[in-house]
Amino acid sequence: MLRLDAVGRHYGDHQVLHDITLTVPDGQLLCVVGPSGCGKSTLLRTIAGLLPAYDGTITLDGTPVHGVPDNLAVVFQDYARSLYPWLTVRENVALPLRRRGLPRAERRAEADRILARVGLTDTARRHPWQLSGGMQQRVAIARALVCRPSLLLMDEPFGSLDAQTREDLEDLLLEVHRTDGATIVFVTHDIDESVYLGDRVVVLSPGPGAKVVLDLPVELPGTRDQITTRGLAEFVALRSEVGRAVRNR
Amino acid sequence: MNQPRTTASESARSPDRRTPAVRHSLLPLAVRHVLLPPLVRRTLAPAPVRHALLRWFVLALAVAGWQLVARAHGSVYFPPSAEIARHARDLWFSGPVRHLFLTEDAVADILPSLGRMAAGFGIAAVVGIALGIAVGRSRRVYALCNPVLQFARAVPPPALVPVFVVLLDFGTPMQIASIVFSAVWPVLINTAEGARDTDPLRLEVAAVLRLTPTERLRFLILPSALPRIFAGLRLSLSLSLILMVFSELLPGTANGIGFTLTDAQSRSDLLTVWAALALLGTLGYLLNTGLLAVEKRLVGRGRTTTA
Numbered sequence: 001m002l003r004l005d006a007v008g009r010h011y012g013d014h015q016v017l018h019d020i021t022l023t024v025p026d027g028q029l030l031c032v033v034g035p036s037g038c039g040k041s042t043l044l045r046t047i048a049g050l051l052p053a054y055d056g057t058i059t060l061d062g063t064p065v066h067g068v069p070d071n072l073a074v075v076f077q078d079y080a081r082s083l084y085p086w087l088t089v090r091e092n093v094a095l096p097l098r099r100r101g102l103p104r105a106e107r108r109a110e111a112d113r114i115l116a117r118v119g120l121t122d123t124a125r126r127h128p129w130q131l132s133g134g135m136q137q138r139v140a141i142a143r144a145l146v147c148r149p150s151l152l153l154m155d156e157p158f159g160s161l162d163a164q165t166r167e168d169l170e171d172l173l174l175e176v177h178r179t180d181g182a183t184i185v186f187v188t189h190d191i192d193e194s195v196y197l198g199d200r201v202v203v204l205s206p207g208p209g210a211k212v213v214l215d216l217p218v219e220l221p222g223t224r225d226q227i228t229t230r231g232l233a234e235f236v237a238l239r240s241e242v243g244r245a246v247r248n249r
Numbered sequence: 250m251n252q253p254r255t256t257a258s259e260s261a262r263s264p265d266r267r268t269p270a271v272r273h274s275l276l277p278l279a280v281r282h283v284l285l286p287p288l289v290r291r292t293l294a295p296a297p298v299r300h301a302l303l304r305w306f307v308l309a310l311a312v313a314g315w316q317l318v319a320r321a322h323g324s325v326y327f328p329p330s331a332e333i334a335r336h337a338r339d340l341w342f343s344g345p346v347r348h349l350f351l352t353e354d355a356v357a358d359i360l361p362s363l364g365r366m367a368a369g370f371g372i373a374a375v376v377g378i379a380l381g382i383a384v385g386r387s388r389r390v391y392a393l394c395n396p397v398l399q400f401a402r403a404v405p406p407p408a409l410v411p412v413f414v415v416l417l418d419f420g421t422p423m424q425i426a427s428i429v430f431s432a433v434w435p436v437l438i439n440t441a442e443g444a445r446d447t448d449p450l451r452l453e454v455a456a457v458l459r460l461t462p463t464e465r466l467r468f469l470i471l472p473s474a475l476p477r478i479f480a481g482l483r484l485s486l487s488l489s490l491i492l493m494v495f496s497e498l499l500p501g502t503a504n505g506i507g508f509t510l511t512d513a514q515s516r517s518d519l520l521t522v523w524a525a526l527a528l529l530g531t532l533g534y535l536l537n538t539g540l541l542a543v544e545k546r547l548v549g550r551g552r553t554t555t556a
């Protein structure tokens with residue numbers, strides 16, 4: 001369980017986050033929505049233990065977060081820069097497996113398996129800079145999924161994908177979430193996406209001093225499906241509610 | 250006509266597109282249109298081959314020019330290039346096949362020089378990279394060391410040689426120490442700056458992936474500093490060559506290319522002096538080419554991105 005208690009964060013005297021209190025139960029897929037610059041990336045970095053100096057407390061399964069917790073994976077917003085250009089796609093994706101102490105052949109096999117799932121079977125031996133933006137983004141996603149994290153933080157991971165790939169990867173994420181049961185904090189601009197993916201949607205107010213303005217459980221009947229789910233009356237109602245909160249009306 | 254619109258990064262990715270511009274600037278129009286067509290243009294050789302031919306063409310032109318002018322003047326101070334080449338071959342490269350054509354003089358003079366230079370450059374490279382990483386990875390150490398490094402870099406390297414002569418007396422240790430203490434600074438400073446400039450986001454990635462310090466060095470810091478490291482190594486290599494010769498010019502040395510130079514000079518044997526100079530130029534060129542080839546292999550991949 002991930003708990004944020006009165007978490008705040010400032011850069012110098014610029015207060016970015018203010019008094020954020022959230023409890024994310026194990027296995028929840030939480031979507032965080034908010035206007036650009038409100039501090040969504042800052043929130044994820046703080047949870048990841050990358051910004052040690054924050055106000056309030058963050059605990060993960062009861063232990064306070066000070067450094068980077070174990071079994072955490074992050075998809076950074078700047079996915080292209082987050083890949084290591086001197087390594088091949090496969091080497092990039094296999095890198096997180098080192099800490100699990102797997103032999104080389106198994107690391108490769110795992111990397112190839114996850115690359116196939118994100119639709120990148122033929123690119124394993126190429127370098128990230130030889131790939132399109134959307135393909136690089138999928139490499140970054142594969143690198144995060146490969147070690148089956150128990151906490152997965154994703155910062156607008158589907159931002160530069162075409163609609164079709166995006167829907168495929170949304171469904172892949174839901175499937176991974178169902179099978180692996182990871183806790184996922186998913187940051188997005190896209191209100192539709194947040195309602196489609198999330199078990200719960202949290203809306204942040206515009207900065208400075210962003211705080212939670214809406215905390216909405218998403219209960220949709222049946223397994224989610226790109227076409228039927230998005231047509232449901234419940235879906236449309238939830239979407240409008242999130243939309244109103246984002247636009248502050 | 251999309252040539253002018255290509256950005257720097259685009260043209261860096263396709264060397265072919267750069268070639269025409271280089272060709273224009275390197276050669277006068279007359280050479281391009283009168284001399285080159287039969288040689289290069291009509292051969293339909295691939296671009297890299299054409300480029301190599303052009304480079305050698307200018308060098309060949311310079312050597313031929315030297316030959317003609319020297320022959321016409323007949324000065325003893327400036328012997329013709331063919332004569333220098335013949336003399337160099339007689340001196341060093343007319344030995345038996347099983348010695349790779351090296352003569353006894355070559356074994357006695359060129360090999361010790363190269364050995365000292367390799368030792369000096371090797372030590373400087375290892376020490377420079379290791380210290381450079383250590384200095385560059387810590388903001389505080391970098392701030393503390395930077396003035397010292399800038400000072401050390403500003404001292405003209407040959408000026409250090411007398412210090413080592415006093416400390417170590419004449420001989421190989423003094424010569425190697427002189428090379429090391431001059432060649433170490435460029436690698437050290439460049440490595441430190443390269444290591445310091447490691448992308449902070451990639452460091453965050455390393456933290457999230459929980460790489461061990463060794464893995465972080467191997468997968469992140471060294472590869473991302475590599476272009477800077479090689480920039481330093483290239484400077485260090487040419488300094489090593491300079492210091493190799495310089496340390497052999499001093500009295501008390503008994504062998505080496507530098508010794509050959511002073512020895513020939515004392516006998517007013519200008520032909521040998523010129524041959525030694527040509528040999529040094531060739532060695533410098535070959536060593537630099539070798540280093541560039543290593544760099545291309547190691548740095549080539551993953552370096553077309555600007556980040």
Ligand SMILES: Nc1ncnc2c1ncn2[C@@H]1O[C@H](COP(=O)(O)OP(=O)(O)OP(=O)(O)O)[C@@H](O)[C@H]1O
Pocket residue numbers: 011014016034035036037038039040041042043077207
């Ligand atoms: N390293 C930093 N130093 C100073 N200010 C920063 C730093 N990083 C972020 N900020 C500020 O913090 C605020 C929130 O930034 P953040 O990147 O978290 O926003 P975001 O919600 O992720 O925006 P976007 O949706 O555009 O990605 C911004 O006003 C930004 O200027």
Ligand SMILES: [Mg+2]
Pocket residue numbers: 040041042077155
């Ligand atoms: Mg952001």
